[in-house]
Amino acid sequence: MRWTLKPKPDPETVIRLTKELGVGKPIASLLVQRGINTYEEARKFFRPSLEDLHDPFLMKDMEPAVMRILQAISNGENIMVYGDYDVDGTTSVALVSSYLKSFYPNVATYIPDRYDEGYGVSYKGIDFAADNDISLIIALDCGIKAIEKVAYASEKKIDFIICDHHRPGKQIPDAVAVLDPKREDCEYPYKELCGCGVGFKLLQALNEKRGEPFELLIPYLDLVATAIGADIVPITGENRILAYHGLNVINTAPRAGFQAILEQVKKQQLTITDVVFIIAPRINAAGRMKHGLHAVNLLTEQDEDRAGIFAAEIETYNQHRRETDKTITVEALAQIDELKEQERLTTVVYRDNWHKGVIGIVASRLTETYYRPTLVFTRSGDRLAASARSVKGFDVYDALESCSEYIEQFGGHKYAAGLTMLSEQYENFKRKFEEVVAASIDRNLLIPExxxxxxxxxxxxxxxxxxxxxxxxxxxxxxxxxxxxxxxxxxxxxxxxxxxxxxxxxxxxxxxxxxxxxxxxxxxxxxxxxxxxxxxxxxxxxxxxxxxxxxxxxxxxxxxxxxxx
CATH class of the missing domain: 2.40.50.460 (OB fold (Dihydrolipoamide Acetyltransferase, E2P))
Structure with missing residues (x-):
């Protein structure tokens, strides 16, 4: 392990803060290290207030997004709430659909099948919308790269509102509205929202436009806090406010689905770490082992008995997920040893029968063991699918971009990404990925810090x-x-x-x-x-x-x- 002592903060600021707050120097030093230099900033840090959330209309395209939803409601149109199958996606769908359904009946939910449709907006999902007379799709935690899919929907007279937080490509889809704080032309003050966070900002704006009090939205914050924890976004600024108050909801008035999970694990008073290690894996297990809609059903169910039944089902999926990822991890480690892979600066392993739903978890386990940028591949139909994980300080998304000639499609973040490719490109990609990482990574990053x-x-x-x-x-x-x-x-x-x-x-x-x-x-x-x-x-x-x-x-x-x- 590499021990790195952070630089000491400015001593004058520490002394001033010590006096202003009436705390010891160690506490004042920790605050200054976190960018908290004044009494007012400390007050906001220790007492996160919902009043400090940003105006949702500062986000690019928010006005047209809200107006299109209100138009759909006024015209009696059918609306589909579409989201990815992971925790961020399923909590987003639960969030937006349950809010809309509280005052408007014509709302359907859709989660793509991980194995049949893959990540993101799918043609099958759009066809389902067309077959069911749906004229507006709200896509959550996905869609920022769905250029062709949005155009396809447009041909079928279906409008799209996209709520995403992943990095956009060179082109933005031609949708009614594209809400993504990472858009270069978006001046929204906080860039690190998760997909569910962007969905919440949409509800905040819609709620305001409908003349409803903000307090109406507070019970939904448990979903946002869960997504913030599970998606490993920074718990700073607006995310800190949402996570703080969302945890309070989980601990004081949990929805029936959360209550059912907590009763099974006999846990009370959750921290964000508990959310990440207790609630999130169970929600994720539905999309990994069966179908993400099982998670949405659990999160939106209001009847305690039915929620208990859904939670028991999901617990079974989670046990199966645990056994599967354990088996695959053992096989992957054996493959690394056999191929003398530990001499490389990257870990890239593949077996065509590995369960696609758990390769991300396996990639994380391999990264913990060998501490290198890691990809785990499996077969998905006539393609190969992979999950990528990285080490602290190295941008695996950028590395994949440098290998894009061999990749069919990819998306994700600095430390986690997913991709698909033709099987004949596997060896070319593996060679290029090692070259890219070897040329760009600081060797110190390969020692855990x-x-x-x-x-x-x-x-x-x-x-x-x-x-x-x-x-x-x-x-x-x-x-x-x-x-x-x-x-x-x-x-x-x-x-x-x-x-x-x-x-x-x-x-x-x-x-x-x-x-x-x-x-x-x-x-x-x-x-x-x-x-x-x-x-x-x-x-x-x-x-x-x-x-x-x-x-x-x-x-x-x-x-x-x-x-x-």
Missing amino acids: IAIDAELDLKEITPKFYRILKQFAPFGPGNMSPVFMTRGLKDTGFAKCVGADASHLKCRLKQGTSPVSFDGIGFGIGEKCELLTDGAKVKAVYAIEENEFNGNISIQLKIKDINPD
């Missing part, structure tokens, strides 16, 4: 310090849970390996002659236990968390790495 916010003495970790630290949540990209380093640590004689395979480290650490000591748990670093023998001095990198045991709550260190001091 622990970014450290600050150096801390153990005696600075007080109940008050931790109480304020908790208020930095919700955590995620752009506002990660703070990571600290402490030198001169010794184990107090409790260090041992724990877990079924003894792969985890448990210890109790103290610093110098101070009486202060804390329990520490380090997952996956059991081999570091030997560093703590015979009173040896070490330095550790850790996050701070609460541990609940037998009804007692205590502060413990979640250790990320330990080295000799």
Whole structure:
């Protein structure tokens, strides 16, 4: 692991903020590192307010989008809400369709079949709309590159409103409205919304135009918070406000579908991390193993008994997904060893019978193991389909763009993308991808990095310090849970390996002659236990968390790495 200590923030700003807020220097330093330099900015950070959301009409094409929906309602037209099959897409469809259905009956939902239609807007979906006398499609979390599909719909007298957050290509589809803050000609102040976030801005504008109070939209924020967590967008600015209030909805008045999931896993008071690891995989499992509409049905169901039945079905899909991704990961790792792939700077593996629904998860697992830009391919009809994942600091989307001569279509983000290609191009692509990455990647990026916010003495970790630290949540990209380093640590004689395979480290650490000591748990670093023998001095990198045991709550260190001091 590569330890990187972040630069110390401006000392004068830290001292001023310490006085203005009445907090200790470590807290003030963390705030300044996050770009919070004034009392007012700190107030907005610690108390995210829905009043600070931007005016939705600042987004390019918002006015025509809203007017077209109102026209459709006035004319009694049939509207189809169309979205991708992942968490961002299915929550978006649940969000927009349930809001529209609350006052207008002629609303259908459509999620493309991952295996039959693939990602994004499909011709089959447009044909379904034409066959059912649908004249307006609202596409969510997809559509920014659907030039030909939108033109095809237009021939069938079907209008499109696109709500997307992926990077546009050189051309924008000729739709009634294209809402995407990443459009170069869009001056919307916040660029990092997820697809469900863009859908929410559409509802905010529509709700305002209808003369309804904003409070009507608050119950829908649980869906937005779930999409923000699952899509790994920055939890800054507007996303922080939406995630904060959405989590509050999940924890105080969860919709029937969320309640049914939580009852199955016996969990209360969710953090954004819980949303990512408990709710999101289950919603995703529907689209991966069966069909994304199962997730939409769960998220829009209001009857608790029926929601329980849907949640039980989805739990079955999730168990199947777990078993499948475990099997494929083992096969992929064996393929890497067999082909001596570990000598390359990229990981590209392929087997034609791998389950298309889990190759993204497998790509993430392989990236964790070998820490390189990774693609996992499988066969999808007469094409190959792949999921790409990257390492921190390397833009895999740009790398794929440099290989586009061999790719039929691709889309995604800096760290995650999907693509399809003709099978005969696989070897050419694999060679070119390795060349592109080898020529452009900083070799340091191939060593996992622990970014450290600050150096801390153990005696600075007080109940008050931790109480304020908790208020930095919700955590995620752009506002990660703070990571600290402490030198001169010794184990107090409790260090041992724990877990079924003894792969985890448990210890109790103290610093110098101070009486202060804390329990520490380090997952996956059991081999570091030997560093703590015979009173040896070490330095550790850790996050701070609460541990609940037998009804007692205590502060413990979640250790990320330990080295000799």
